[in-house]
Amino acid sequence: MDLLDNLALGFSTAFLVQNVLYCFVGVLLGTAVGVLPGIGPTATVAMLLPITFNFEPVTALIMLAGIYYGAQYGGSTTAILINLPGESSAAVTALDGHEMARQGRAGPALAAAAIGSFVAGTLATVALAVAAPPLARVALQFGPADYFSLVLFGLIVSIALARGSTLKALAMIALGVLLGMVGQDIYTGLPRFVFDQRELYGGIDFVSVAVGMFGVAEILRNLEDEQTRTAVVSRVKNLWPTREDRRRIVGPILRGTGLGSALGVLPGGGHVLASFTSYAVEKRVSKRQQEFGRGAIEGVAGPESANNAAAQTSFIPLLTLGLPAHPVMALMVGAFIVHGITPGPNVISDEPALFWGLIASMWIGNVLLVLLNLPLIGVWVRMLRIPYQVLFPMIILFAAIGTYSLSFNAYDVYAIVFFGILGYVLIKCGCEPAPLLLGFVLGPLLEENLRRALIISRGDASVFLTRPISAVFLALAVAALVVAVLPAIRRRREVVFAEDE
Amino acid sequence: MERRRSFPDVLAGGIFVLIGGAFVVGSLNYELGTPLRMGPGYFPLLVGVILAALGLLIVGKGLVAGEVLSFGAVPWRAVGVIVVAVVFFGYSVRRLGFVPTSAVTALLITLASRQVRWLTALAVAAGLTVASTLIFVVGLQLRIPLWGPWLSF
Incomplete structure (x- = not known):
């Protein structure tokens, strides 16, 4: 069987000593930043990206991927123990998870989250392995017009799923696209918007944008209101769930995995949406609806499985189309490109060891996460006591050093400050930073494919509607926009998300 | 929804108008080209106009029915x-x-x-x-x- 051969190739790559080691480093770091409030996977991956330039490509990607799904895992620990979701997707977990912790059942809650995540991660990895190759074959037939429409669709879906004002999210995308145009024009080589500064000819570095928007801006927000965090951490005992608990979590885990695997493919907040949807579904199908919000274990197992499954399948658009579904994926595009690999449908045939190695490493990473989290839960709890006064200088200093080491260009460091302040002001005004980042990464693709499609069609703009693939994506994009703007659906969306507060 | 003015919304919209406008002005210095063979200035002009227009909409909405009501303290x-x-x-x-x-x-x-x-x-x-x-x-x-x-x- 093809699939088995491929997986064998993958595991033989992923089990190389250095790959297991860096997979471990990745999930360890990921768990740590997931646990620590105030620093998320995006800023971490951005800071560590330069470090991975010396690695083998597959090793670099395995580690970066580990940080991403490790963080989804770590976020749930703090959500359960101190009602502080380290990651947005863990916000739902806090509802019932923290309630369970207050009733002295933190152990089973953590175990349900860990088991659910592991099962979901394993099944979603299989889904990824099965679904990616056929999708990549389809993607090979895409022309420039199709790519343009696909990218546009991706950008619009990402805001339809995001929270907050649709107008602002659209504006953030446009702003990101514009900022992505600084630097030399792809067709003529003419430097644009560089203010005669030679250092800007190469464009603004993506890492500076990510570190500024997600690192510095976040720290400024935390410094607004300085209170010594009184982390009342409940003691964790009786980790193993009872037989009754085990019986109750089977269904939610499987349903969560299915939902998460499907929704994770969508660009934008796929994993956040997955956990919210899973919670809503579990609440509806449960026979004990009144227990939800008062410590129902289903409310922990379902969403946790869903967000972990989504974290795995969000690699599908990246690996088959070269489209990042999440800011962390956008950073991984950078990691691919640095190593001379263009992410997209060709990766699977040109770099089979890398492709399957990365997929296999996710399963290994999930095993490592269970080992890291359940027995070592005490260590993570203790990490919560690190004072913020030590943490934030470390984040900023490491960010500055890491960004500088990208290309030894001081402008990359100045850009952190610029985007930190811009991001801080915009976030305070109710704008989400993620659409800007996706626009920044996808903007150049949008421009290149638009121009190429029009050159090929001799300036006939109807090509976007006459090519069936392109037409379908455009229609979907319009539908997504309507969904995001329509007031009736909007109100319902707010109800779903309101439970987050 | 209650009609009220929102300073943060107006500010955000203003930032978008300003940056979008700056890119529009900047892109006029570059060759625009035709839709058939777009010059370096065409796409930035297009997106700049879109951003400025979205910014104006946000300002307008912020003046009559704002969303974010308080900007909060700045450290x-x-x-x-x-x-x-x-x-x-x-x-x-x-x-x-x-x-x-x-x-x-x-x-x-x-x-x-x-x-x-x-x-x-x-x-x-x-x-x-x-x-x-x-x-x-x-x-x-x-x-x-x-x-x-x-x-x-």
Whole structure:
């Protein structure tokens, strides 16, 4: 069987000593930043990206991927123990998870989250392995017009799923696209918007944008209101769930995995949406609806499985189309490109060891996460006591050093400050930073494919509607926009998300 | 929904109008080309106009039915200190070298917190300098001189 051969190739790559080691480093770091409030996977991956330039490509990607799904895992620990979701997707977990912790059942809650995540991660990895190759074959037939429409669709879906004002999210995308145009024009080589500064000819570095928007801006927000965090951490005992608990979590885990695997493919907040949807579904199908919000274990197992499954399948658009579904994926595009690999449908045939190695490493990473989290839960709890006064200088200093080491260009460091302040002001005004980042990464693709499609069609703009693939994506994009703007659906969306507060 | 004016919405819209407008003006300096063969200025002009238009809509909406009602406090001290510290790092890492630059930058950043005590600040700065030197220069072999040309006599 093809699939088995491929997986064998993958595991033989992923089990190389250095790959297991860096997979471990990745999930360890990921768990740590997931646990620590105030620093998320995006800023971490951005800071560590330069470090991975010396690695083998597959090793670099395995580690970066580990940080991403490790963080989804770590976020749930703090959500359960101190009602502080380290990651947005863990916000739902806090509802019932923290309630369970207050009733002295933190152990089973953590175990349900860990088991659910592991099962979901394993099944979603299989889904990824099965679904990616056929999708990549389809993607090979895409022309420039199709790519343009696909990218546009991706950008619009990402805001339809995001929270907050649709107008602002659209504006953030446009702003990101514009900022992505600084630097030399792809067709003529003419430097644009560089203010005669030679250092800007190469464009603004993506890492500076990510570190500024997600690192510095976040720290400024935390410094607004300085209170010594009184982390009342409940003691964790009786980790193993009872037989009754085990019986109750089977269904939610499987349903969560299915939902998460499907929704994770969508660009934008796929994993956040997955956990919210899973919670809503579990609440509806449960026979004990009144227990939800008062410590129902289903409310922990379902969403946790869903967000972990989504974290795995969000690699599908990246690996088959070269489209990042999440800011962390956008950073991984950078990691691919640095190593001379263009992410997209060709990766699977040109770099089979890398492709399957990365997929296999996710399963290994999930095993490592269970080992890291359940027995070592005490260590993570203790990490919560690190004072913020030590943490934030470390984040900023490491960010500055890491960004500088990208290309030894001081402008990359100045850009952190610029985007930190811009991001801080915009976030305070109710704008989400993620659409800007996706626009920044996808903007150049949008421009290149638009121009190429029009050159090929001799300036006939109807090509976007006459090519069936392109037409379908455009229609979907319009539908997504309507969904995001329509007031009736909007109100319902707010109800779903309101439970987050 | 109650009709009310929102300063943050107007500010956000204003920022978008300003930046979008700047890109529109900038892109007029480049060759626009035709839709068939777009010049370097065509796409930025298009997106710049879209951004400015969205900005205007946000301003308009903010004036009649705003969403975010309070902007909240700004930690001016933290903003100022972090800007100075990071710009200092970028400017002097090549000139002063890795160790002194990291130490000064770390010390400055710790002062961003209003609750910090001098002793804590010094300890954190010293610890971070040692840690970052070990991680980045010794461990990852970053090619930045430990002591820069300004310090070599």
